[in-house]
Amino acid sequence: MTNPTPSNQPLPTPSIEALYSQEFPDTMSFDAISAKLDSMGSHPAIAQLRQKFCYQVAFVLTDGFTQCEQISLEMEEGSLLKLFYENIKKLDAVSTDSFFFEAFCSYLQKEYNKCKDNIYKLCHVQWKQDILKEDQVLDYLLVPFQNASDEIWNFIMDEVNSMQCEEGIPEFCKVLSLYYRSRDNDVIIEGLLAFMRKFPKYRAPNELLGYTYYNMAMWDNAIACFERVQ
DSSP, X not given: OOOOOOTTSOOOHHHHHHHHXXXXXXXXXXXXXXXXXXXXXXXXXXXXXXXXXXXHHHHHHHHHHHSGGGSOOSOOTTOHHHHHHHXXXXXXXXXXXXXXXXXXXXXXXXOHHHHHHHHHHIIIIITTTOOBOHHHHIIIIITTTTTOOHHHHHHHHHHHHTSOBOTTHHHHHHHHHHHHHOOOHHHHHHHHHHHHHHOTTOSHHHHHHHHHHHHTTOHHHHHHHHHXXX
C-alpha cells in the first residue's frame, strides 16, 4: 500500500493549481479569497495556497504600478496593497518566497532600503545554493521590478552578478534593462537580436521581440517570434 503524502510535505505544483482553482474560482474577489484562506488555517496546503494568492496579487500590483491611475497603491484600509501586505505577513518564512514578497511590497511603498535588504536575503539566504536560471531571474527580479528606479535596478544587477548563474544571465539582465528603459524600438530590436544570436536557448527574448514588433505593427515578424516561444 502506498503511503499518502505526509501533511508536512508540500504538494506538487499541478496539485496546488488544481486545488486553488477548485477552492477559489475566477469569480471570487481578492477580499473573498483572503477571507477564505483565513478560514482554512489548518489545511495542510495553506502555505502554498496563500503563496499562490500572493503571486496573483503581485501580478496585478505590477501592472498597477505601471498604470498608477488604475489602482490604489496606498497602504490604506481596504486597498489592494494593504490586502497584499496582510497576506504576506501570514506566510511561512521558511517554506515560502516571503523575502520576494517583502521586497516587492517595500518597493511599492518606496521603502527602498528595506526592499534592497530583502532582495539581498532572497539572493544570499533563500537562493544561496542555487545556480540562477532564466525563469528564476525573470519572475522574481526583472519583471516585478521592471519600473524600479536605477537605485533598485543597479542593486539587483550587482546581486545577480555576485551569484552563480547559468551562462548568459548577466547579459540577459542587461538586455532586459534595455527593453524596459529604452524608447527606441530599433535599439531594442538590435539588442534582443544580438543577445539571441549569442544565447539562442533563452525563451523570453523571443517573446519580448514579438511584443516590440507588435508595437511597431510588424505583424508577421511578431507572429513568428510568438510561435518560437510555444
